[in-house]
Amino acid sequence: MDALTAVAQTGVAVLLGREAVQQGWPELDLAGFLLVGLVNVPGAVRTKAPVAVCLFVQLAWFVYVTAGYWPVVNCLGPMLTVYTVAALCPPRTSLACAALMSAIWIYGGLLGHGPGGGSMAAVVAQAVVFPALLWRFGLVARRAADLARQLRLERDERARREVAEERGRIARELHDIVAHHMSVISVQAGLARFVFSSAPATATAALRTIEDTSSEALDELRRMLSLLRAGEPEDRAGGAEATGPGWAGTGDRDAPMPGLSRLAEMAERVRAVGVPVELRVTGEPRALAPGVELCAYRVVQEALTNVLKHARHASVTVELDYRPSHIGVTVTDDGAGGGGGPEGDVAKVPPGGGHGLIGMRERARLYGGTIGIGPRSEGGYAVCLTLPTSARTVPRGDDRPE
Numbered sequence: 001m002d003a004l005t006a007v008a009q010t011g012v013a014v015l016l017g018r019e020a021v022q023q024g025w026p027e028l029d030l031a032g033f034l035l036v037g038l039v040n041v042p043g044a045v046r047t048k049a050p051v052a053v054c055l056f057v058q059l060a061w062f063v064y065v066t067a068g069y070w071p072v073v074n075c076l077g078p079m080l081t082v083y084t085v086a087a088l089c090p091p092r093t094s095l096a097c098a099a100l101m102s103a104i105w106i107y108g109g110l111l112g113h114g115p116g117g118g119s120m121a122a123v124v125a126q127a128v129v130f131p132a133l134l135w136r137f138g139l140v141a142r143r144a145a146d147l148a149r150q151l152r153l154e155r156d157e158r159a160r161r162e163v164a165e166e167r168g169r170i171a172r173e174l175h176d177i178v179a180h181h182m183s184v185i186s187v188q189a190g191l192a193r194f195v196f197s198s199a200p201a202t203a204t205a206a207l208r209t210i211e212d213t214s215s216e217a218l219d220e221l222r223r224m225l226s227l228l229r230a231g232e233p234e235d236r237a238g239g240a241e242a243t244g245p246g247w248a249g250t251g252d253r254d255a256p257m258p259g260l261s262r263l264a265e266m267a268e269r270v271r272a273v274g275v276p277v278e279l280r281v282t283g284e285p286r287a288l289a290p291g292v293e294l295c296a297y298r299v300v301q302e303a304l305t306n307v308l309k310h311a312r313h314a315s316v317t318v319e320l321d322y323r324p325s326h327i328g329v330t331v332t333d334d335g336a337g338g339g340g341g342p343e344g345d346v347a348k349v350p351p352g353g354g355h356g357l358i359g360m361r362e363r364a365r366l367y368g369g370t371i372g373i374g375p376r377s378e379g380g381y382a383v384c385l386t387l388p389t390s391a392r393t394v395p396r397g398d399d400r401p402e
Contacts, residue, residue, distance in 0.1 A: 006043035009076050013040055016073045025070035035064040039077040046084045054081035054097045058104060065108040078104070079134055086138020087145070094138060098131040105130070159358075166359045170366065182217065185210050216289055259293035260285075260320060263300060267318060270304050276315040277304070283322030288389055295363045296320075296329045296387060299371070302360055303331035303383040311335030314380065326369075329385040332376065360385075 013036045017028040028036065038060035046053045061078045065071055082101050086094035109123030192206035267277040300318055307316050314335035321328040357373060360383070364371040369387035376382050 002047055003044040005080070006041055006046075009043060009080070010037060010040040012076070013073050017070070020070040020073065023070060023072075026068060028069060028073070031067070032064075032069050035060060035067065035069070036074060039064060039074040043077060043080055046081055047088065050081070050085045050088045051093060051097070054078075054085045055100075057081045058097070058100050062104050062107070065104065065111065068111075071108050079130065082131060083134045083138045083141075086135045087141040088138075091139060094135055098135040101131045101134075102127040162358050163362065166362050170359070170362060185213050185217070188213070216291075219289075219291075258297050259290060260288070260296055262297065263318065263320065266297075266301060266304065270308065270316070273308065275304075275307060275312060278315070278317045280317065280319045281322075282319070285322055288327065292327070292367055292387055292389060295367050295369070296327060296385060298363060299360050299383065299385045300329060300331055302357075306381075307331075307333050307335070311381070323389075326386055326388045329383075329387070331383045332380060333382075334380040 014033070017032065017036060021027045026032075039057055042053045042056055057077050058081070061074055064074050078101050082094070082098050085097045105127035106124060109120050109127070188206040188209045192203040192210070195206075196203045264279055267279045270277045304316065304318075307314060311333050314333040316331065316333045319328070319330040319332075321330075360371055360373065363369075364385055364387070367387055369385060371386075372382070372384040374382065
């Protein structure tokens with residue numbers, strides 16, 4: 001943009017230079033055109049070295065005015081550089097550059113051909129007002145840029161803090177999963193010891209369950225440690241559950257973590273508050289790792305929470321698709337796409353922000369899945385989650401504690 005501005009400015013100066021004779025000024029010769037270039041072309045790098053460019057342009061303009069050419073031709077170059085210095089440099093530096101421009105302006109008036117023409121009083125007024133206005137506009141632009149930079153830093157810091165809090169919450173849930181696995185191992189170990197001699201087959205099955213469960217618990221421990229190493233939240237107590245009204249959270253530490261078998265219960269609770277929900281299950285349902293089920297459950301829970309908040313009059317479809325190596329979870333609503341009205345859907349929530357959306361992305365990333373969140377072309381909003389299911393699973397038989 002700076003280069004294009006410099007080219008356009010130089011073109012305007014050349015065109016004005018051709019009108020110099022009609023205005024009663026000497027025609028621009030080779031030296032005049034060279035000075036026009038020296039005044040305007042350096043503007044292409046004005047933001048990279050604002051003070052140096054300003055001083056060079058002011059010097060070239062001083063030579064141009066001294067040579068007796070029409071000053072109006074080259075007024076824009078010095079003005080733009082003064083504004084640039086005011087927008088990018090400390091006020092004292094920019095004020096000195098503005099004063100230099102005023103001095104050259106008055107110098108032109110003393111030679112009898114000030115940039116604005118007219119009497120000496122008019123030249124002095126122009127020499128004071130124009131640089132002062134340019135300096136003020138540049139100062140306002142500098143303050144606005146500083147404010148925008150500060151807001152951007154605060155936004156980034158807030159996003160990092162929310163990510164840390166969400167990771168802490170997920171880590172606590174993973175801790176509950178591991179605790180549940182340890183309960184299974186404890187029960188199965190007691191069973192194996194009790195029937196070791198009387199029922200070897202039952203003991204063998206219990207030991208197999210212990211092997212599978214302990215392997216899965218180790219995987220969850222690794223995930224939890226990776227989250228904690230990524231950054232401890234400053235306030236562990238601040239990670240409240242992002243659940244809908246009356247939804248079961250994880251307050252009961254002895255209860256098993258919710259899984260996909262409870263999606264129908266969740267859908268029924270949403271229907272009870274007036275939002276039609278259709279639950280579709282395709283493929284052959286099977287047992288999955290509790291962490292994978294919890295991840296899918298929480299994503300559906302957060303998506304339905306957003307519908308309750310932003311699209312109470314929409315209809316929702318929850319699709320659960322079991323595939324050989326992965327599961328797909330899709331939550332769609334038919335609210336007013338884009339969230340433009342009061343009954344808009346969850347598109348009101350910015351894709352890059354929101355505590356719940358951060359949680360969805362963190363969970364999907366943790367389990368090696370992918371997630372897409374955004375408005376649909378036909379209207380409404382969609383959350384599409386894909387999770388691999390290659391992790392070991394815990395059988396749903398008698399190996400789970402009651």
